[in-house]
Amino acid sequence: MNGLAQIIITAGAVVTACLTVFGVGRSFAKYLCSVKDRARTRAEHSTAQDKDIARLKEENQLICYGLSAALDGLEQLGANHSVPIAKNKLQKYLNEQAHK
Template sequence: MTGLTQNIITAGTVAAALITLFGIIKSVIKYICSLNEKSRIQQERNAVQDKDISHLKEENRLICYGLSAALDGLEQLGANHSVPTAKTKLEKYLNEQAHK
């Protein structure tokens, strides 16, 4: 009877070890899949943000050019208080941005 008891205990130990190993492997695979999903979601967010940033840059460029034209028109009409200074600063800013 001791041999049979020992075999049952050994079989139970092996089964418990296999179940534990299976659980560990399953957890690792689930963790890796979770990391991949998070990475995919972050890449999608980055793509959307890049598109939005591009749109905002284009909008900012148009606003700056419009402001430059307005300041130029004011200067031509004789508004000389702070218009020339603002126009110079805007032109400097646009020139710096163009060389970045």
């Protein structure tokens, strides 16, 4: 009976070791997949942010052009108090941004 008990104990140890190795391998594979998913999510988020930034830049450009036209119209109508100063500052800002 001693030999049979030893075989059963050895078989149990082998099965336990195999299950442990399988569990560790599975956990490692899940971790690698989660890292890959997070990297893909970050890339998608970055792409979405780039699109939003491009849209906002275009919108800001149109707003600046509209503001410049409005200030120009006010100056032509004779509003000379702070309109020329604001118009000059806006033009200076737009020129500086164009050369960046």
